[in-house]
Amino acid sequence: MKSFFEKIRRNCFLFFAGTVLLAIVFVASAAPWISPYDPTKADLSLRLQPPLTKGHFFGTDQLGRDLLSRVIYGARISIFIGIIVVLISGFFGTLIGLISGFYGGLIDRIMMRFVDVQLSFPFIILALTIAAVLGPSFQNIIITLAVSSWAIYARLVRGEVLGLKEKQYIQACLTIGLPDWRISVMHILPNIFQSVIVVASLEVGRMIIGEASISFLGFGIQPPTPSWGSMLSEGRVYMTTAWWLTVFPGLGIVTLTLFINLLGDKLRDILDPKLRIN
Amino acid sequence: MKRFILKRLLETVIVIYLCLTAVFFMVRLSGDPVLLMVPVDASQEFITEFRHEMGFDDPLIVQYGKFVLAAVRGDFGKSVRQQVSASKIVFERIPASLLLTITSILISLIIAIPLGVYSAIERGRPVDMICTVSSVFAVSIPNFWLGLMLILFFSVFLRWLPTGGMGGLKHLVLPSITLGAYSAARIMRITRSSMIDMLNMDYVRTARAKGLSEKKVIWKHALKNAMVPIITITGLQIGVIFGGALITETIFAWPGLGRLIVQSISFRDYPIVQVSIFVTAVMFCLTNLVVDILYAITNPEIRYEKSGA
Numbered sequence: 001m002k003s004f005f006e007k008i009r010r011n012c013f014l015f016f017a018g019t020v021l022l023a024i025v026f027v028a029s030a031a032p033w034i035s036p037y038d039p040t041k042a043d044l045s046l047r048l049q050p051p052l053t054k055g056h057f058f059g060t061d062q063l064g065r066d067l068l069s070r071v072i073y074g075a076r077i078s079i080f081i082g083i084i085v086v087l088i089s090g091f092f093g094t095l096i097g098l099i100s101g102f103y104g105g106l107i108d109r110i111m112m113r114f115v116d117v118q119l120s121f122p123f124i125i126l127a128l129t130i131a132a133v134l135g136p137s138f139q140n141i142i143i144t145l146a147v148s149s150w151a152i153y154a155r156l157v158r159g160e161v162l163g164l165k166e167k168q169y170i171q172a173c174l175t176i177g178l179p180d181w182r183i184s185v186m187h188i189l190p191n192i193f194q195s196v197i198v199v200a201s202l203e204v205g206r207m208i209i210g211e212a213s214i215s216f217l218g219f220g221i222q223p224p225t226p227s228w229g230s231m232l233s234e235g236r237v238y239m240t241t242a243w244w245l246t247v248f249p250g251l252g253i254v255t256l257t258l259f260i261n262l263l264g265d266k267l268r269d270i271l272d273p274k275l276r277i278n
Numbered sequence: 279m280k281r282f283i284l285k286r287l288l289e290t291v292i293v294i295y296l297c298l299t300a301v302f303f304m305v306r307l308s309g310d311p312v313l314l315m316v317p318v319d320a321s322q323e324f325i326t327e328f329r330h331e332m333g334f335d336d337p338l339i340v341q342y343g344k345f346v347l348a349a350v351r352g353d354f355g356k357s358v359r360q361q362v363s364a365s366k367i368v369f370e371r372i373p374a375s376l377l378l379t380i381t382s383i384l385i386s387l388i389i390a391i392p393l394g395v396y397s398a399i400e401r402g403r404p405v406d407m408i409c410t411v412s413s414v415f416a417v418s419i420p421n422f423w424l425g426l427m428l429i430l431f432f433s434v435f436l437r438w439l440p441t442g443g444m445g446g447l448k449h450l451v452l453p454s455i456t457l458g459a460y461s462a463a464r465i466m467r468i469t470r471s472s473m474i475d476m477l478n479m480d481y482v483r484t485a486r487a488k489g490l491s492e493k494k495v496i497w498k499h500a501l502k503n504a505m506v507p508i509i510t511i512t513g514l515q516i517g518v519i520f521g522g523a524l525i526t527e528t529i530f531a532w533p534g535l536g537r538l539i540v541q542s543i544s545f546r547d548y549p550i551v552q553v554s555i556f557v558t559a560v561m562f563c564l565t566n567l568v569v570d571i572l573y574a575i576t577n578p579e580i581r582y583e584k585s586g587a
Contacts, residue, residue, distance in 0.1 A: 113292070120293055120297050121562075122518065122521025128524065128540070129551060132551075205418065209420040212422075213420060213525055217524075217540055232422065239434060243430055250426065250427065253423060254415075254423065257418040257420070261417055
């Protein structure tokens, strides 16, 4: 009976986190209709107005742009980048892990050395350098983050495939001569999908913070496009006089990543009890 | 055991060599490294001269050979801005970086392990809930925002601590908290789950049954055996801290490697960027090596498996 209530409580929580996230995604995607102002429209007569000023709930920034509208548009960029990057790096990482684990041998050794090298560079350092070399643009930040994060999936998937390969039903598939792609896609992939989903959901949060960090350092999304990271770096200059410029965009990042992480953690507990320790 | 260490050592050397190769190709990702390094308004003659001077007009394979041979001797070329050896500039920054990294790791361990153990003992009670919730918070707060908020509160509002720079102990407080918070949360959660596993073990029951004090049972018997995953995650966190230093040092004007990387990227001084990134990767690889060896020493199962094979 106790475990029953436990389950309800847990799923209630999942429901709650999911609802909040959906609400954020909804607000972000409906930004053009919901946000009170154009996020890039400057009005120098109204610069640095504090929060709760009439018509500007979060106040205005150094160019008199409405901060609330900019935060809402910032969510759009963060969510979009988080999801796209995870889809790309998740796809390639899983593919490489599958090939590596399935065929083993030389391919596996070469691939895993690539993984080692990629994981030897701290994520943000690698991403920042690639972003700087490629030059700041929306497309490049996506490429950069994907190139810096595929290895996690590759390592995870490879490990799982190695374990699965020993299972009798996969051995049976090999014995009856099913083509490799068919075994991988129809018989191995469904069994490792849960772990990939768990890692991917947590990676969305990491990618959002990654984008914000790189934009904060000035090599990601460029002003006047309202990315939370670049808003923070612009607002930092005015920190002593206008605290709201650094507080609200940051709260945006924290709220979004917090709920993504909560959801990811719960998914991990429910889908994959094995992973809980690591 | 010896074989295992040798094998890991060899692997580390190979990975470090591959990292060097990666660093070589990284600045060539955009196609032409010269355009990346010269000022935006450089004249055509200057570009040609610079290309020749830096050896970028050689065939790629020759450039690579020269780069590796020089790098083995610790020579990564001159800084583009200051006519000094790039590795010298980078090595001058290492002490400051190490000071910050080590303080952050120590702070996060000092916070994380007692809280994690306490949380495990009080499992499901309010203390545990508070710890768990705050750890999820700490993982979700990007370090640059945490840094800015700490400055806003402790430096701008309360005026207790300096906003940046390197000096006495006071200068170390905010940057090391900023840098260590995320890792503290991760280490705390691992400590908690590892301790929970241990507290359910038979030997803990035996220890209690033979009348050992609860303190001894928990801190000596259980924690000692719970250390293996804690060591692993701490090793991984060192990499996270090296990365986080990039932003923390920039915010707090801390004269370490991370800030040097960001500044050199802005100044288009790529020889320095190359050395700094390479040094970071080497430090991370060596830490991993040490962690793996520690792991093998603390965990007999692993040792058996690896050296017996």
